[in-house]
Amino acid sequence: MRFFSDNAAAACPAVMDAMNAANRQTTAYDGDDWSKRLDGAFSDLFETPVRALWVATGTAANGLALAALCPPHGSVVCHHDSHVQNDECGAPEFYTHGAKLLLAGGAGAKLTPATIGELLGNTRNDVHQAQPAALTITNATEYGLVYSADEVAAIGDLCGARGLGFHMDGARFANALVHARCTPAEMTWRAGVDALSFGFVKNGGMSAEALVFFRPELADATLYRRKRAGHLLSKGRYLAAQMLAMLDGDVWLANARAANDGAARIAAAAGDRLLHAVQANEIFIRVSPDEAAALRAQGFDFYDWGAGEARLVVSWDQDPQDIARLATAIAAL
Amino acid sequence: MRFFSDNAAAACPAVMDAMNAANRQTTAYDGDDWSKRLDGAFSDLFETPVRALWVATGTAANGLALAALCPPHGSVVCHHDSHVQNDECGAPEFYTHGAKLLLAGGAGAKLTPATIGELLGNTRNDVHQAQPAALTITNATEYGLVYSADEVAAIGDLCGARGLGFHMDGARFANALVHARCTPAEMTWRAGVDALSFGFVKNGGMSAEALVFFRPELADATLYRRKRAGHLLSKGRYLAAQMLAMLDGDVWLANARAANDGAARIAAAAGDRLLHAVQANEIFIRVSPDEAAALRAQGFDFYDWGAGEARLVVSWDQDPQDIARLATAIAAL
């Protein structure tokens, strides 16, 4: 029973159908009908004109977004527990050509205006320091917490005041949105976000993530950067088709809701073992090594997350019986 | 009738079946069974221990290969008509962090020991010049010509003598091999090749190319570079599965043979319009603007390739009737 990552889940039926449909039309790169529909589909979803590019990974989306917002000699504010800092092997530095990540704190891997302000207050405005040019948050965060639209907007205000480009790493954007009960627009550009890495892969996609620019002109140079990074697939139609299939009929929201609901069920069973509130599809619990071993002995697969802590992730296609079994097992520890 | 690029063809049935199969097993990144089988499968194919990584594009494979062979302050010898120079928007420079491409000539986009020797002879061995560290050839070339194993070996000898890493861009490796009637081993490592971008996408694949290292230790750092470039897909199993499906039962060779045979049929009809010998699946012909328009009016889609020249590409799945129609139409010009 796999609870170690939503990265490992299957692609959902709508995606598999789309792959077959895309196999029947043939045009190279992003000249196909699906790719051409991306801007429109995402503009509709976000209720504003946007430009949307497919890429194969969230790491590429994040790297390209930060390169669009920060020059090589600039710096990017992020949380010290963020994916861009800890889990991308320096992709932001690669894509930005060596911009510096400035690390701020905040409970549950959430930045706050206060933690950001403290960091910026310690940054001198002189030529000896890489000047902050962008800021990135992850929604939902590495610890499964969700920034509300208001919280995003508070950071967006600060970015606006300081002239920082504002990026949201939305590897689990769908999970965040389902929890926050706001519109995609409210969560992003209305709150000041300039660019969004809109995740599909963890949510039932196969190999496509969208990079959405709310400042459409940022896409111009990004098209070249994408090619240059080897991310302009020659058969890009398969990527576009996947994402459109998930947007169609709100499959993406249904998938995320299923995952979040499963996580909520487990959270309810975990009680005071919870290390963080469970708002999306990840559960972090306190478990002793013996308890972790006991869970594994029952067939549950998950990651240790530091000493005495474990991470459990519920995927869009998680078997409800497995979820129930895990909830029971945790409660019984 | 699409003759403008094999990039635009459909994925072949073996690949589509593999995607469905891969959807039934779930593990993240390259921890799945298919990914784990890659080294073995390619080692068998090449009759020597190799390491093979999947990436989503040939551009990424080329970039990673050159970064493994050339330091940022070095240079890479290539043909002035090569894909790495003209069609990757500076990906080699991006991946190598600014290595310089040194451009040599040769008929049909083929380097020769003579053209390479001339270029190297003009390079001073001092600190003011980026020293040549690698050399890359494309097989089949941009003009559809094939280096024989002996021709590759002659260049390999020169690379060995000069201490240059030797890369082969094999976006159409299958087409080249089918023409050359030699083994994969003879075409590559036995001829001195250190790294091969082994193309599948133009040959019936969907979204996976293999980067094969004949000096296995080169893969170590490349694993980090791949991640850093955003090319470690979280559901990499779909890429590995595609390639294994095409290796299985020699689908890759059958596909390439079909394309080459179609090209040969058209070449036979083109007579002295041919600008280059047709050895793989590309045909370059002399056509006046009026003739090009006449072909297009009959429904044939292809690229102009400079003034009075056209490129026609036959794909693995090209309809034999369309091929016959095109041959007839060209003969009738």
Added chain:
Amino acid sequence: MRFFSDNAAAACPAVMDAMNAANRQTTAYDGDDWSKRLDGAFSDLFETPVRALWVATGTAANGLALAALCPPHGSVVCHHDSHVQNDECGAPEFYTHGAKLLLAGGAGAKLTPATIGELLGNTRNDVHQAQPAALTITNATEYGLVYSADEVAAIGDLCGARGLGFHMDGARFANALVHARCTPAEMTWRAGVDALSFGFVKNGGMSAEALVFFRPELADATLYRRKRAGHLLSKGRYLAAQMLAMLDGDVWLANARAANDGAARIAAAAGDRLLHAVQANEIFIRVSPDEAAALRAQGFDFYDWGAGEARLVVSWDQDPQDIARLATAIAAL
């Protein structure tokens, strides 16, 4: 008798005096009075508001200028015999983070609107090619030829029409200007030049070159790039003082005139041995290996420049007797 490079000449008395003067005032980085006077002094010289930064080498000046004019995913048009292409070990690629140099031809290492137009005509306006963003010429060229103000303006017009930033590598700007008999303004911004590497070191300076921006806003980011490249000297006053001392009383022009005059004298003696017109301070002549040996046996030090060719460079402080001796020796060959 050293005729191998003006790089090797002594610093002129005005410079040595300035170093001593600068040693009596103490402020860090570019906060000193000399550094603060740079913008004004160069604005006066060029009759327009400019910004001028000191750096220690022409390679750094060129790299910073190109980085200001071309993004990492762009390309820079230059001559295939230019210093940026052949003698800086990839510094333009380093500073621009991998922009591509596009190589054009032209007699005597001079680009012309025709050679530039041909190159640009072969460049496709699509995402697969690094789009031209800048162009750089060297005045005087690698072969000692001088672009006239009109010739520069013709290229400037082309740059303006194509949206290319226009850089002049003026390692021997003084020598070019003395020959061209025009004003600094006419040779540069009035002719469309955006940035100039203004050389002092070859012309009697010690360790300072000016990077002059005719579009002053380009200096903003360059200040950070300079620091980041380790070119913000903590005792920058010595660099500023050198250059101001050479501008003062037109020492820089007198030095260049002396060098050019010496070269003209040798050229007159060389007759039809000359490979290029002698317009600045370099002489390229045809000499057999035996003749070259004979010159060296008489104590003349110079570079071979390909088979049967030699380069002779006259420095600002070249002994007139040595010049006369060399002229005689060449005439006597």
Added chain:
Amino acid sequence: MRFFSDNAAAACPAVMDAMNAANRQTTAYDGDDWSKRLDGAFSDLFETPVRALWVATGTAANGLALAALCPPHGSVVCHHDSHVQNDECGAPEFYTHGAKLLLAGGAGAKLTPATIGELLGNTRNDVHQAQPAALTITNATEYGLVYSADEVAAIGDLCGARGLGFHMDGARFANALVHARCTPAEMTWRAGVDALSFGFVKNGGMSAEALVFFRPELADATLYRRKRAGHLLSKGRYLAAQMLAMLDGDVWLANARAANDGAARIAAAAGDRLLHAVQANEIFIRVSPDEAAALRAQGFDFYDWGAGEARLVVSWDQDPQDIARLATAIAAL
């Protein structure tokens, strides 16, 4: 009375004399006699074969050293208060092509085996994290503290065990050595240091720092990187001559001793205002805004260093009377 930085001090007489001497010999780049003597002079000083390169700034020396020790996809351990992290505008990222700085703590900007071990313990050995490849310490530190040879060796042992290249930023190496009362060898390679940025500029030099490699082979690629970064001065002899003049007769040690002694005198007067032990030539004291204003009103120039704190730096040429005045003024606060 300038106490704000040793960066701003004059060049010492030995250096000025050397500049004049160097002006009498003429050879380009590093082909001169002074440059050729560097390896020998530093090998003698360090009692082991080393290679030594001149560069114009400590930032360049640090950047080149880290690039020699860490690949683009690696990471460099440093203190969160270090110069490479806070005061070089991302030069390490520029030179290494985007390696990541990993920040560890420690009192007085000193790393310890414990703080390093904790950081490394939090680093996963997988492809998602930029793997630590190098470590850099500053001696004396940003807060004027000195690592003893034993302390360096303890870190060197850890680097050896973990396979980390070990760099010492010795912008104030002389000041550290004078305090530590050990040999240059004991402070560096005998303690495991692989590369040293050996500072001269803050200690009475004008524009030259040495980059010393105790693993001589590291210099090979660095020669190209130096050129590529625009740090191969065409008249490099002036840089070499400066440093040799300061090594000769131990001028460098005398200068550092003078500065350290002056700092000790002020420290003695500062009593419990001291924020850090004064071991080199920097004094950090607690002062209220009113007190700082009072000092400035008396003509003392210095930096605020955060709220209620000030940094005072004594230079090699500081007037003893000014030192006495400052000591008196602080005692009288």
